[in-house]
Amino acid sequence: MTKHLLIIRLSAFGDVAMTVPVVSVLKSTHSEIKITLLTTKFFSTLYNQIPGIDFLYFEPKHKTLRGLFNLSRKINKINPDFIIDLHDVLRTKILRLFLINKFSNTVVVNKGRKEKKLLIRGIKSEPIKSMHRRYAETFEALNIKINIDDFSYYKKIKITNHNYAFSSDDKLIGIAPFARHQCKEYSMNNIINFINSLDKSWQILIFGATGNEEQKIIKLCDNNSNRHVISSNYNLEQQMAIMSNLDVMISMDSANGHIASLFGIDVITIWGATHPNSGYGPLNQPKENSIVPDLNKFPDLPVTIYGSNCPSNYVEAINTIKCERILERLNKII
Template sequence: MGDVAMTVPVLLAVLKRYPDIRITVLTKAFMAPIFSGLPRTQVVVAQVKDKHKGVAGLYRLFKELQRAKINAVADLHNVLRSNILIRFFKFSGVRVRQIDKGRVAKKALTRAKSKIFSPLKTTHERYADVFAQLGYPVQLSKADVLTKSDLNAQLAQRIGNAPKKWVGVAPFAAFSGKMYPLALMKEIVSDLTQYKGYKVMLFGGGKSEVAQLTKMAKVHEDCICMAGQLDFASELDLISNLDLMLAMDSGNAHLAALYGVPTLTLWGVTHPYAGFAPFGQPADNCITADREQYPLIPTSVYGNKFPEGYESVMETISPKRVVDRIQELLG
């Protein structure tokens, strides 16, 4: 989800710079609401588990995409399916360019021996490079964000109209190496709810996460579990109205950044140097684990690999440090 969300600021920059072009986004059905705020953009759903499965299905998808009269293809994914699909476009004479994921540089950043610890090109910049190669160069700006949405009456009523700062908290991540210990996150939520000016909203997905967040919300006043309560489009509407989002190196951080929401991220065995920091956020909003104590960080790009003894790197980030930064950002 994070990779998909990170395309939006780049697409918005392209659409602003080139008012005569239209964009067709190919993605999965669940991701479609992410692009709803973009002008001159249509979404085509890839049904890779049935209708568009296999080489024959991808050729069927190619024929469907031809109806959109596509003049150029920007492959921002560069995986097996997209590699097959762009071959069909190439053979039909359509210009195609692919993302350079920088795998060699990322390997040098994450390896244990002879590590090269220096910031790499951001994913947003890599996406922009693809459009530049197609003849649509852009300069990315912090202004390339979506406008916040209006909340429906039912959701607004549920949250309440008290004049409080809305703080989103998304404590989970795909891999344990990127997740802040839940016990410490509970301390953060407890501290935040002590300030009567904050309304804390918990985000997550999946039965286990929903159960844990529901239990956490019941303990504190001014804390609401939003996990499992909204469809994805409504969740995006709510996120766009937050005053701040606290998240891991994960999809929720990128979703909040799409709307220019101040986004505070916590980093374990991954690191912003790999290029996955949320769009438009200052470096101080990325709170990283202690590299003096754990010098092999980052141990992987996605947080799925780390050596023995690195299971507790997140514990070097104190709850107080996080709460203090939130208070600085909210005033």
């Protein structure tokens, strides 16, 4: 009988967020199993509404070979019955080598790399399995059935004007305009035009990372009382609380859309060189919420899965999407 599972997912932000529904259903349907998650301390906040799970933190010192070896010793000390690798990258492969004593008790996710290659080469056109379901199916090797449809959305967190410059009584529109790669990011000019077209009575909450992204948001919000910076002024837990109160989140193909979907929020995603057919769309969103470029003009989409190695003639595909298309979808939801 399986008593203790170690689940590994070290990064990236959106990918870790996509494991949350799987871990939540696992815990709610198999409460007898002890769960330890190996991830960063920052990402552990994403699981803050799943009670009774433990964490082993992946730290910067673990990035070297010596660090991974020391981490393997920590894992041996907690002695899990099985290891579930939901990451399967070089770093976790090396870690698994150091844990060779648990080789027969290790299960690795099938990330569908072959199907994804066929998709971007144009050999396959139909949507491939979502990563939510791939993560869930990994546990079947242990005869653990996880039905992702059983996920109960995270609870809404009450916010008040005492702590925030807006309240849940307002019409709250979240916008996450940034992404790691240019081909996944709507231009700032397009973002400005879109925001300017929104109802002035709505509160516009703009999410971004510290540094350059935050500075861009500050400029967007300058002298506009209904625009708000959501960045270093709020920690991740507070940002999640804010997201739980949104009426809609408008996101690139990035983490914020995945996090908002955990609360059952309507998420409109704007896609460029990547595409929702690759299995990375936010949880339980209708097809109509995915705004993609005109396939007659860009017939090879998707040309990249993660945004890297994008062909030059597809880098600006996302910016051919008219603001009116996003506004039309938003108005149907609101």
